Amino acid sequence: MLTIQEINQLIEKLDQSTIEEFSYEASGAKIKLKKNTGDSKTQVVSQPVVQPQETVPQPKVETTTKPEVTTEATETKEEPQPKADYDHEIVSPMVGTFYSSPSPDKPVYVQVGDQVNEDSIVCIVEAMKLFNEIEADVNGTITEILAENGELVEYGQPLFRIKKA
Structure with missing residues (x-):
């Protein structure tokens, strides 16, 4: 193993x-x-700038993203959040399955708006039949939960956003 x-x-x-x-x-x-x-490309196209006597077109810029390693073709699209909403992100320490509660019949560990301490358990990530409890590591308030219960998460993937106390 x-x-x-x-x-x-x-x-x-x-x-x-x-x-x-x-x-x-x-x-x-x-x-x-x-x-x-996936050959995802971002294109930034600027409109020509009109000056009093001449027109100067701006260059067209293309960038490509670096291929990432994923498991089983699971991909999460995240929209960037303003940094003011949170001070800290709890990220997955491993590849595994995210669980928001200790078992299906128990309540979730945390919800948006909950206060957490450094040693508060916020979720479980299961990897190879081992259930790993993930702690908050900071004191603060949960501002966003980024993973769904039962979702496959990647190493380093943000799971929670916290506003430090």
Whole structure:
């Protein structure tokens, strides 16, 4: 069975290599890593600036985003939030499944507006049948929950936003 460190090393190696997809299976455990090959492009086009006696067109700028390593083609689109709404983000320390409560019949750990302490448990991330309790790490108020219950989350993916107390 692979450890989280070994999985993180595999992700880094895949990102640095020309391999597009990697699968591993042992003792009933499966892992499949696949590079995000979406050719998303951002185009910024400026209108020509008209000056009193001459017209100077502005250049057209194209940028492409770097391919990211994802597992099982799960992708989360996030809209940037103004930094004033939060001071801290709780990110996933591993690839796994996000759970907002200890079990389906129990209430959620936190909701938007709840006060949390450094040692407050805010969610569980399950990886390879291990349930890892995630703590807030700061004192403050939950301003946003970015993951859905049962959703696959990536290493480093923001899960919560907190306004520090």
